[in-house]
Amino acid sequence: MSEPMRTSTRDLDDLRERLSAWLGRRVSRVTRPSANGMSSETLFFTVDGTRCVARLAPTEEAVPIFPSYDLGVQFEVMRLARERAGVLAPKALWFEPSPEPLGSPFFVMEREEGRVPSDVPPYTFEGxxxxxxxxxxxxxxxxxxxxxxxxxxxxxxxxxxxxxxxxxxxxxxxxxxxxxxxxxxxxxxxxxxxxxxxxxxxxxxxxxxxxxxxxxxxxxxxxxxxxxxxxxxxxxxxxxxxxxxxxxxxxxxxxxxxxxxxxxxxxxxxxxxxxxxxxxxxxxxxxxxxxxxxxxxxxxxxxxxxxxxxxxxxxxxxxxxxxxxxxxxxxxxxxxxxxxxx
Structure with missing residues (x-):
């Protein structure tokens, strides 16, 4: 459980250039989180001073965890949870259903600051x-x-x-x-x-x-x-x-x-x-x-x-x-x- 699991085969520099082209604005260095998340691919970046998170449907060569990824439904559920239930789902910014810009559909949400109990190593081990x-x-x-x-x-x-x-x-x-x-x-x-x-x-x-x-x-x-x-x-x-x-x-x-x-x-x-x-x-x-x-x-x-x-x-x-x-x-x-x- 101590070794990181591979979750993507995509190049981060290439993704940054594609994100910049899609937004029409300069995107900062793109990074991945160091822990948690084994299904959709997660990217961190900043644009115009706003800290953002992008969630991408995985490519087939990444051996996806689930057979399908309906990011549009996820995007809508996050909005509903936030607006109807007051649940602090991240503020949803943009959804792109086409795979053309980044190679698979994705959505972007605002990034919050805080601490998450770790999966690797498990929070029951240390932290x-x-x-x-x-x-x-x-x-x-x-x-x-x-x-x-x-x-x-x-x-x-x-x-x-x-x-x-x-x-x-x-x-x-x-x-x-x-x-x-x-x-x-x-x-x-x-x-x-x-x-x-x-x-x-x-x-x-x-x-x-x-x-x-x-x-x-x-x-x-x-x-x-x-x-x-x-x-x-x-x-x-x-x-x-x-x-x-x-x-x-x-x-x-x-x-x-x-x-x-x-x-x-x-x-x-x-x-x-x-x-x-x-x-x-x-x-x-x-x-x-x-x-x-x-x-x-x-x-x-x-x-x-x-x-x-x-x-x-x-x-x-x-x-x-x-x-x-x-x-x-x-x-x-x-x-x-x-x-x-x-």
């Missing part, structure tokens, strides 16, 4: 959040849960959410199964297929009402100042479905990083993002009592397993690691998911 006082971590936790509560409770029209596809838990799981089939190619991953079977055997009697969900709801996609969110990032997994999709993802992703810390005999943050505390805070803020959390957390582990298997496929493609003998080892949290299923 500012690990070193923070317990009261400050709890403040960060509660304010992050409040992002989901605010997003879920805001009013949207059906037309505004049409671009996100079919609504509901069944449609969401069917979409993940299609994603798995695309990701695996000619190779089966038995552990992930067992997890799909487990979901069917434990399907909720009433999945609950559908809301706009963030999709990649986790602290690694939030920028903080003084433990307060100032930017809510990465909306490519947004969907219309039960509130618990976001809550379980938020809880499980910390469990994933905590499990990694324990594998390396590190203390990590065992008292952080606990399910009972996250759900209690959400209930206080929204009036909704989270339900079927065993189901949703297992589903989050399955979803993350598909993503991580694709990430490791990318690493194998670029010669960063060999193909394992057992396909289940493509799931980085294999042992954790096996425990959850049993």
């Amino acid at each position: 500012w959040l690990l070193e923070a006082a317990p009261a400050d971590r709890r403040l960060l936790q509660d304010r992050t849960v409040a992002i989901a509560a605010g997003l879920h409770g805001a009013p949207y029209t059906a037309a505004e959410l049409d671009g996100l596809g079919a609504a509901g838990l069944r449609a969401h799981v069917d979409g993940q199964r299609a994603y798995y089939e695309w990701m695996r190619g000619d190779m089966r991953i038995p552990l992930l297929e067992r997890a799909f079977d487990w979901l069917e055997a434990h399907w909720p009697d009433d999945p609950g009402p559908n809301v706009l969900t963030w999709g990649d709801a986790r602290i690694g996609n939030v920028m903080y100042r003084d433990f307060t969110p100032v930017a809510v990032l990465d909306w490519e997994m947004a969907a219309v479905g039960p509130r618990e999709l976001d809550l379980a993802w938020m809880i499980f992703l910390h469990r994933f990083f905590q499990d990694l810390a324990e594998v390396f005999a590190l203390p990590g943050l065992p008292g952080f993002m606990r399910r009972d505390e996250v759900c209690a805070t959400y209930r206080e803020l929204s009036g909704h009592t989270p339900r079927d959390m065993d189901f949703h957390e297992t589903y989050a582990a399955l979803r993350h397993g598909i993503v991580m298997a694709r990430v490791w496929q990318r690493r194998i493609h670029f010669g960063e690691q060999p193909m394992p003998d057992d396909p289940d080892d493509l799931v980085l949290h294999r042992a954790l998911l096996e425990r959850m299923l049993s």
Whole structure:
């Protein structure tokens, strides 16, 4: 987990020249972030004194994480979240649907200043959040849960959410199964297929009402100042479905990083993002009592397993690691998911 993963094959100087031509203004030196972000390509630059971030759909040679990238929908969801729910999604500036200017569609948003809990190395290994006082971590936790509560409770029209596809838990799981089939190619991953079977055997009697969900709801996609969110990032997994999709993802992703810390005999943050505390805070803020959390957390582990298997496929493609003998080892949290299923 300490080595950076390759996320792009594009030349930064060439991208700077293309951005300058597209904007008709001089763009500063283009850079990439040093941590976080494995799906869309992210670029930092400045134009006319405004600090900007560009998100580009990945090229095929970069071995994309997802089969498709609708940046136009992401751009619109960010606008809706900001204007309707008061969620601090970055201010969306421009969207370019054509691949001509930079080689793939992209959008540009304003860049905020703050700190993001690191994925590589994990924030449970080292860094500012690990070193923070317990009261400050709890403040960060509660304010992050409040992002989901605010997003879920805001009013949207059906037309505004049409671009996100079919609504509901069944449609969401069917979409993940299609994603798995695309990701695996000619190779089966038995552990992930067992997890799909487990979901069917434990399907909720009433999945609950559908809301706009963030999709990649986790602290690694939030920028903080003084433990307060100032930017809510990465909306490519947004969907219309039960509130618990976001809550379980938020809880499980910390469990994933905590499990990694324990594998390396590190203390990590065992008292952080606990399910009972996250759900209690959400209930206080929204009036909704989270339900079927065993189901949703297992589903989050399955979803993350598909993503991580694709990430490791990318690493194998670029010669960063060999193909394992057992396909289940493509799931980085294999042992954790096996425990959850049993």
